[in-house]
Amino acid sequence: MQLDPFMQSLGLKYPIFQGGMAWVADGRLAAAVSNAGGLGIIGAGHASGEVVAQEIERAKSLTDRPFGVNVMLLSPHVEDVVNVILKAHDSITVVTTGAGDPSKYLSMFKAADIKVVPVVASVAQAKRMARVGADAVVAEGMESGGHIGKLTTMALVPQVVDAVNIPVIAAGGIADGRGLAAAFMLGAVGVQMGTRFLVAAESKVHPDYKQAVLKAKDIDTVITGEYAGHPARVLKNPMAKRFIRLEKAEAAKTEPDFGEVEEIGNGSLRTAVLTGDRENGAYMAGQVAGLVKQAQPAAEILADVYEQATKLMGGV
Ligand SMILES: Cc1cc2nc3c(=O)[nH]c(=O)nc-3n(C[C@H](O)[C@H](O)[C@H](O)COP(=O)(O)O)c2cc1C
Structure with a gap:
């Protein structure tokens, strides 16, 4: 399979990004993926x-290959994180951004020779990112785990591909070679996967959370935060059910105030990752959790996905 020039410029063997998942994707997981030839x-x-700087150091100590950092733009530490990345610019090839508009930081990253790849959920966002100089975009459909937009990957990706003249990476609902091959057909130059890497051998996700992903069926995810305005896809568990019940009750009020409900959600992904607590932890995962049946080393995941796609595409 011939890699697109953008993917080649990142020094990748496989056109596959491992999603920069909050609390999950640490320096160890990122290095394992990069060592195997993904990003x-x-x-x-x-x-x-400080924590991000430590994880960058850890990744540096474990790999000589290119890796990236995802900046969550809603973080209260965003300015510090950006500064840490700029300081470590020699070792960081790509910055992806989530939950917002990274325009403010774009020129700083570019001046530091870091490629900027914002995650977008609509054509309008993609066009804006192309206009302000993004190197590529990740077009992420609402099948994905974590915070989501409104469009599906199948509908979003080709529309973004038609709207911008920068490379598009498809994300959301992709967990095997069929998904990678389909993404190419939609015009993407590669994919970003999150859910499949949750169960990677090198992922720090708590065993109970990993088991929940491995056992999940197709219909086992729900959306929390839809009423409160921050929709996120998670596996159904006691925490998710309680959250949805409370936010629905709040939404039914004449003057809803989601502050208290949101408070319950704060830190809930961290709780899930570190302790596996089903009562208080958000098991974020995508609709493809039903396809993820095996916990494997990152290198095996990448090779499986790539080989299956290559076969499906007739070895091209
Ligand atoms: C647990 C979890 C945490 C995530 N955290 C982030 C994040 O902090 N920033 C971001 O841009 N995307 C985040 N994502 C989205 C992933 O990076 C990726 O785009 C998405 O998982 C792809 O869809 P998939 O889950 O269907 O593979 C997260 C996803 C999951 C499952």
């Missing part, structure tokens, strides 16, 4: 600049 991405999430 490992550290998820800064809501972590402090």
